[in-house]
Amino acid sequence: MLLANREIRRARLRFALLSGAVGLLVYLILFQQLLLGGLLQSFTSALDAQDGTVLVYSSAARKNVEGSVLTPDTVEAVRRVEGVAAAGRIGQGTFTVVSEAPGKSAEQVEASVFGFETGLPGAPTRIVQGVAPSDVNEAIASQEDVAKGFGLGATVRTEAGGVPLRIVGLTENSRFSVAPTLWVTYPTYEGLRRAANPDATAVFPTLVAAQPTEGVSPTEASTRVTAQVSGVQALTRSQAVTEAPGVAAVQQSFSIILGLAFVVVTLVIGFFFLILTTQKASSLTLLRAMGAPSGYLVRNLVVQILAVVGVGIALALALLVGSTRSGGGSLPLTINPTTVARTSTAIVVLALAGSLVSIRRVLRLDPHDVVSRQSLGGLG
Amino acid sequence: MNLGLKELRRRPGRFGAAAAALVLISVLTLFLGGLLDGLYLGSTGALRAQPGDLMTFSGNSKLSVIRSRITGEQRAEIAKIDGVTAVGGVGFALVSAAVPNQSEPASVTVIGYELAPAGVPDRPMVGEAYADQSLETKGVRIGQVLAVGPKQLPIKVVGFVSDTNFLQQGALWTAPTTWREVLASARPDQTLPSGTFQAVTVQTARATDPAGQASIAASIDRSVAGVRTVTRDDAVLALPGIKEQNSTFTAVIGVTLLVAGIVVALFFALLTLERTGMYGVFKAIGASSGQVFAGVITQALVVAVVSFLVSVLLVVLAAAGIGDALPLTLVPRRLATTALALTVTAALGAAISLRRVVRIDPAAAIG
Amino acid sequence: MTALQLTDVRKTYQSGDDEIVALESTTLTVPSDEILALVGPSGSGKTTLLSIAGGLLGPTEGRVMVGDEDITGHSPRELTSFRRRRVGFVFQAVNLVPFLNARENLLVVAEFAKLDKKGAKERAEQLLGELGLGDRMDNLPGQLSGGERQRVAIGRALMNQPELVLIDEPTSALDTKLGEQVMQLIVREVKARGTAAVIVTHDLRMTQFADRTISITDGRIEH
Numbered sequence: 001m002l003l004a005n006r007e008i009r010r011a012r013l014r015f016a017l018l019s020g021a022v023g024l025l026v027y028l029i030l031f032q033q034l035l036l037g038g039l040l041q042s043f044t045s046a047l048d049a050q051d052g053t054v055l056v057y058s059s060a061a062r063k064n065v066e067g068s069v070l071t072p073d074t075v076e077a078v079r080r081v082e083g084v085a086a087a088g089r090i091g092q093g094t095f096t097v098v099s100e101a102p103g104k105s106a107e108q109v110e111a112s113v114f115g116f117e118t119g120l121p122g123a124p125t126r127i128v129q130g131v132a133p134s135d136v137n138e139a140i141a142s143q144e145d146v147a148k149g150f151g152l153g154a155t156v157r158t159e160a161g162g163v164p165l166r167i168v169g170l171t172e173n174s175r176f177s178v179a180p181t182l183w184v185t186y187p188t189y190e191g192l193r194r195a196a197n198p199d200a201t202a203v204f205p206t207l208v209a210a211q212p213t214e215g216v217s218p219t220e221a222s223t224r225v226t227a228q229v230s231g232v233q234a235l236t237r238s239q240a241v242t243e244a245p246g247v248a249a250v251q252q253s254f255s256i257i258l259g260l261a262f263v264v265v266t267l268v269i270g271f272f273f274l275i276l277t278t279q280k281a282s283s284l285t286l287l288r289a290m291g292a293p294s295g296y297l298v299r300n301l302v303v304q305i306l307a308v309v310g311v312g313i314a315l316a317l318a319l320l321v322g323s324t325r326s327g328g329g330s331l332p333l334t335i336n337p338t339t340v341a342r343t344s345t346a347i348v349v350l351a352l353a354g355s356l357v358s359i360r361r362v363l364r365l366d367p368h369d370v371v372s373r374q375s376l377g378g379l380g
Numbered sequence: 381m382n383l384g385l386k387e388l389r390r391r392p393g394r395f396g397a398a399a400a401a402l403v404l405i406s407v408l409t410l411f412l413g414g415l416l417d418g419l420y421l422g423s424t425g426a427l428r429a430q431p432g433d434l435m436t437f438s439g440n441s442k443l444s445v446i447r448s449r450i451t452g453e454q455r456a457e458i459a460k461i462d463g464v465t466a467v468g469g470v471g472f473a474l475v476s477a478a479v480p481n482q483s484e485p486a487s488v489t490v491i492g493y494e495l496a497p498a499g500v501p502d503r504p505m506v507g508e509a510y511a512d513q514s515l516e517t518k519g520v521r522i523g524q525v526l527a528v529g530p531k532q533l534p535i536k537v538v539g540f541v542s543d544t545n546f547l548q549q550g551a552l553w554t555a556p557t558t559w560r561e562v563l564a565s566a567r568p569d570q571t572l573p574s575g576t577f578q579a580v581t582v583q584t585a586r587a588t589d590p591a592g593q594a595s596i597a598a599s600i601d602r603s604v605a606g607v608r609t610v611t612r613d614d615a616v617l618a619l620p621g622i623k624e625q626n627s628t629f630t631a632v633i634g635v636t637l638l639v640a641g642i643v644v645a646l647f648f649a650l651l652t653l654e655r656t657g658m659y660g661v662f663k664a665i666g667a668s669s670g671q672v673f674a675g676v677i678t679q680a681l682v683v684a685v686v687s688f689l690v691s692v693l694l695v696v697l698a699a700a701g702i703g704d705a706l707p708l709t710l711v712p713r714r715l716a717t718t719a720l721a722l723t724v725t726a727a728l729g730a731a732i733s734l735r736r737v738v739r740i741d742p743a744a745a746i747g
Numbered sequence: 748m749t750a751l752q753l754t755d756v757r758k759t760y761q762s763g764d765d766e767i768v769a770l771e772s773t774t775l776t777v778p779s780d781e782i783l784a785l786v787g788p789s790g791s792g793k794t795t796l797l798s799i800a801g802g803l804l805g806p807t808e809g810r811v812m813v814g815d816e817d818i819t820g821h822s823p824r825e826l827t828s829f830r831r832r833r834v835g836f837v838f839q840a841v842n843l844v845p846f847l848n849a850r851e852n853l854l855v856v857a858e859f860a861k862l863d864k865k866g867a868k869e870r871a872e873q874l875l876g877e878l879g880l881g882d883r884m885d886n887l888p889g890q891l892s893g894g895e896r897q898r899v900a901i902g903r904a905l906m907n908q909p910e911l912v913l914i915d916e917p918t919s920a921l922d923t924k925l926g927e928q929v930m931q932l933i934v935r936e937v938k939a940r941g942t943a944a945v946i947v948t949h950d951l952r953m954t955q956f957a958d959r960t961i962s963i964t965d966g967r968i969e970h
Contacts, residue, residue: 014649017732021642028635035628060476060530062485067474069530069567096442108442159440160447178621196447199571231530249706253415257632260408264401268643271397275650383844383855390846661842664803665903666831667859668824742830743803745838 004300008307015308018272022312025265026347027319029258030340034320036254038333042178043250044241046114049174052088052121052209053218055240056225059233064245065092065176069204070232077229078208083221085213088120089205091189094179095196096159099149108159109148112176113139115189122209124183130169136188140169145180156182161195210234265347270354273305277358281365288367297362301355309351313344383662384675388682395679398647399687405640406691406722407698409633413714414695416629418707419548424616425512426489426546429497430470432581433593435615436600439608443618445472445578450607452575457604463584463596468495469577471556473563474549477535478527479519486518489546490528490535492559495581499541500553509535509554513542517704518550528552531565547619548707582609637721644680644729652676652733656740663742673737680730684723749812750911750943751777751800756809758795769795771967772809779814779910782937782944784957792966793947794915800945801834801913802826814910831860835904835942837897839916843888849875849899850884856906867906874902878932894925898932905936912937912944918953930956 008015047055047065056078061068070089079087097111116122118134130152133139141150150156150167157164165182175181184192186205193203212221222234235243242248277284284297317340324333388395427435427445436458441448450469459467471492476485490509496502500510511520515537520526525536535552544551556577564571572578582600586592590611597609610618617623652659659672692715699708758770770792777783787793798804799811802818803826810819818829830836843852850871857867875884878898888896897917904912914933918926934956937944946957954960962969 014646014653017642017646017649021639021646024635024639024642028632028639032632058530060485062476062487067476067566094444094447096440096444096447108440110442110444178624197570199573201571253706256411257408260404260411264404264408264639267397267401267404268646271401272646272650275397275647275654279650279654383847383858386851387846657842658844661838661844662855662859663827664801664830664836664838665856665859666827666907668827671859742827743798745803745836745842 003297004303004307008304014276015304018269019308019311019315021268022265022309022347022351023315023319025261025268026313026316026343029261029265029343029347030316030320031323032254032258032261033339033343034324034333034335036250037336037339039178039250040241040247041173042175043247044176044244046112046174046176046181047240047244048237049124049126049171050090050114050116050122050209051125052090052211053237054084054210054212054222054225054234055090055237056087056208056210056222056229056232056234059231061233062245063233063235063240063243065206066094068206070206070208071204074229074232075205075208078210078225078232078234081221081225081228083212083216083224084210086121087208087210088117088122089115089186090122090207090209091115091186091193091203092176092206093189093193093196094177095192097156097165098159099154099156100164101149101151101154107149109156110179111156112179112181113189113192114176114181114183115186115192116183116209117186120209121211122207124171124174126171126174127169128172130167133168133183133185133188136185136191137163137165138168139165139182139184139188140171141167142175142181143170143172144175146170148180150180150182158192158195160197161192163192163195262346262350266350266354269305269308269351270357273301273355273358274361277301277361281361284362285365285367285369288365294363294365297365298359301359301362302352305351305355306348309348313347382675382678384678385682387675388679394651395647395683398644399683399690401643401647402640402684402687402722402726403691403694405636405643406688406718407694409636409640409718409722410691410695410710410714411698411708412629412633412636413718414699414708414710415706416625416633417711417714418709419625420622421543421709421711422514422545422548422707423619423622424546425544426472426491426551427612427616427619429499429544430581430612430615431495431497432466432468432583433587433612434582434584434597434600434609435612436580436582436604436607436609437578437615439601439606441608443608443610443615445615445619446474448578449572450577450580451573454604454607455575455577455580458580458582458600458607461596461600461603463586463592464582464600465585466495466583468493468581468583469556470494470579470581471559471563471572471577472546473529473559473566474547475529475562475566477529477552478532480524480526482519484518486515486520486526487549488515488526488528488552489549490552490554490559490562491546492554492556492577494556494577495583497541497544497553499544500539504553504555505538506555506557507535508538509552509558510539510541511537511553512544512551513540514545515550515552516540520550526552529562529566533558533562533565579615637725640722641725641729644684644726645732646729648676648680648730648733649736652736656736657745659737659740660742660745663740664745669738669740672740673734676730676733676737677727680726681723684726685719688719688722748779748814749776750779750781750814751775751945752810752812753796753800754810754812756796756799756806756811758792758799758804759807768966770799770806771965773968775961775968777911777943777945779943780938780941781959782934782946782957784954784960785945785947785963786949786951786954786960787947787963788949791963793963795966796963797913797915797945797947800911801836802829832907833910835907835909835912837900837904837912837914837917839919843896843899843903845888848885848887849880849891849895849902852888852899853903853906856903860907862907871902871906874905874936875899877936878902893920894929897921897929901929901933901936905940905942908940909942912942914944914946916948916950917946918948918950923952926950926953
């Protein structure tokens with residue numbers, strides 16, 4: 001593609017600027033998607049990572065785990081609903097802990113703690129190392145937080161009450177509320193609560209995790225529970241994740257931001273090539289007069305577009321890798337190849353779509369204009 | 381007659397491309413900024429409204445309001461520290477409340493206080509509360525009785541106060557007794573004995589002296605066991621998510637503005653290229669590079685300003701459409717800084733063409 | 748008084764390894780009320796000579812004086828100032844500013860020269876009137892005919908009251924009748940103001956309007 005090549009080489013600054021703009025915008029998009037993924041995962045993946053396909057909240061909690069509290073009577077009522085095969089209590093709390101791992105300074109860390117009943121729904125499903133906790137004061141931790149002192153074999157101690165928890169296993173993708181997440185047995189959870197608040201009159205579970213009987217779908221089961229038990233709202237596991245308060249708002253915000261970014265990329269690329277084509281109109285017309293087929297000119301234009309977008313995406317990826325290297329603080333930023341591939345394809349498609357006007361203009365050039373081109377009595 | 385302006389006025393279409401891109405980029409920037417401000421204001425209002433310069437938390441709570449505990453004895457000891465003029469407990473309970481005639485309950489924070497922020501009564505009555513203005517959009521009106529928390533405790537709304545929300549939930553400022561009741565009903569495993577609050581607000585005699593405040597804070601922590609005292613601003617920053625939100629959003633906004641600069645640079649590089657002939661003629665008949673360039677900069681600035689104004693209109697309309705779904709707030713300061721940043725980046729972007737303008741050879745205007 | 752004095756002016760270019768001589772050592776005197784026609788084929792060096800005379804190009808050797816100003820060693824900034832004050836150009840490709848009307852195309856000169864605004868407006872309108880464009884002053888170049896645009900260009904060249912007007916191929920885009928009209932206008936305006944003019948043309952029909960004609964071929968003037 002001689003034409004495309006030569007033009008880019010002669011006008012390096014222009015094409016470099018355009019690639020730079022595209023690269024930054026694509027980086028914005030990719031980085032936001034990365035953030036979103038990490039945020040969502042860190043917010044609510046714990047709910048997804050346990051084996052109860054139905055989660056029962058108190059209706060006053062409005063799908064907020066931390067606001068949910070259930071009485072023992074309610075728990076019994078859920079167990080008795082037809083269609084519920086088994087139900088286990090889940091206790092959730094946030095506690096300040098200090099790691100006693102060697103080498104770790106006594107830094108306070110906030111941890112989300114999930115207490116589940118052994119043998120009943122609600123057990124963690126994504127254990128990648130070690131074993132599930134069985135004994136009192138055993139815990140499994142999120143492996144994303146090993147560096148904070150939550151490694152296998154380490155002990156962490158709660159600030160309030162000084163309860164020690166020994167880490168016997170590690171999970172992946174099972175975090176809650178963007179904090180290191182520990183899974184313990186239900187009695188351990190009760191112990192933690194009492195230690196933190198000696199004045200507590202009783203310790204109540206936060207949620208009930210349930211599994212429906214054979215032949216009953218989680219949706220059906222959750223509907224029955226909500227209808228038959230007063231004061232509760234039952235959600236399927238996936239609903240619990242997507243409808244958690246804050247998640248919806250985060251997703252909406254990101255959608256708007258990403259949408260805008262996509263539109264800006266399309267516009268910028270489209271207009272740039274439109275201006276370029278208009279500027280080159282006389283030379284392009286000359287080439288047509290000399291016998292160059294329209295297809296040849298269009299192909300050159302497309303090559304340029306692809307080159308610009310290619311360099312831009314490469315730049316974006318480089319920046320993306322750099323960003324994950326420098327760390328997202330408490331967010332695990334792992335690049336999802338599927339998302340990146342999908343976004344890159346979308347950008348290429350949008351770039352071509354945005355340049356359709358230019359392509360149309362090239363196709364409409366009339367070689368005859370080379371002789372009859374009138375000057376409008378002015379410049380440019 | 382500024383040539384740059386004249387061309388803008390006579391041939392506005394030529395700048396349409398750059399303007400459209402800038403409008404969108406500006407909308408993006410304002411949207412991000414608005415979200416950030418909304419999140420910040422809606423989460424931190426209650427703490428920002430505290431009438432003391434310092435706040436004391438328990439030492440092991442990592443400045444988390446929810447997990448902190450300050451007992452009555454600790455409070456009395458803090459009051460004795462040199463330089464402390466008043467100490468007041470403050471407690472928070474995050475619950476939902478049923479609003480009369482509304483199908484959806486509202487998320488509220490019941491706040492029991494001893495030292496009153498501006499706008500709420502010094503001596504709150506038991507069972508009554510001043511509600512944050514944001515609850516009006518949820519249907520709350522003065523005189524209504526809300527059913528608060530899982531036990532539907534009645535709290536009567538007797539007034540409104542603005543910008544005092546806590547963690548995005550509407551504040552209900554009430555007497556400590558009422559707050560304690562609500563807390564016990566909602567989270568029986570977190571009941572607090574009478575006299576214990578989650579944190580205390582500390583008023584000092586050194587309101588405008590940061591060094592003085594720091595030393596008072598230090599003496600409190602030294603003399604009273606198990607507490608940690610920080611300035612009100614630091615307490616605000618310690619609220620969950622605030623710091624991360626700030627850094628992330630600000631970084632994204634920065635990148636977006638950078639893109640704006642590049643887009644302007646791009647368009648003006650192309651425009652200058654088109655005009656090389658004309659600029660050559662100007663120089664031939666005696667215009668200096670500076671005069672030519674002044675026209676270019678003027679165009680960049682005007683396009684930036686107009687694009688910004690259009691974007692503000694669009695964002696305001698969008699905000700009206702979005703309503704409550706997103707915490708979007710447009711603060712005058714944000715508008716001003718965005719306008720400034722956009723204008724400066726546009727000028728810098730146009731400046732890239734300066735070298736080309738200088739290098740235009742007037743001799744090329746002939747033949 | 749001499750409007751233009753070129754003394755042993757020579758202009759060469761480096762093109763790859765070769766040295767190209769655009770203008771051989773030239774000496775030329777143009778008195779202040781003379782219209783000089785410079786005739787020659789393309790590539791003869793006439794445009795180079797015009798550019799040097801107007802301070803758009805510096806000579807490789809020799810001395811250039813316009814009026815009482817020696818512009819030989821002028822820096823680009825000084826040359827810009829010089830052109831602003833003392834020279835008027837009419838270019839071959841009529842390059843009016845497309846988004847300014849006829850009057851504004853003249854006023855733009857005053858703008859650069861920072862001349863008095865009110866006086867400039869009066870002079871612009873007077874010039875355009877003399878050039879027969881009194882009722883076309885608000886028209887944009889796109890709304891003017893070829894001949895009318897040329898006349899606006901002439902007006903622009905005279906706006907700053909130059910000592911020397913340099914005109915490059917004024918009639919190449921016009922038919923004979925229009926060309927004669929334009930030349931007559933040039934002569935009338937230039938003479939009325941006591942300005943000297945150097946007109947480069949390859950059209951021998953137009954030399955009758957000049958006081959003196961010299962030809963130039965291959966960079967060398969034949970007197």
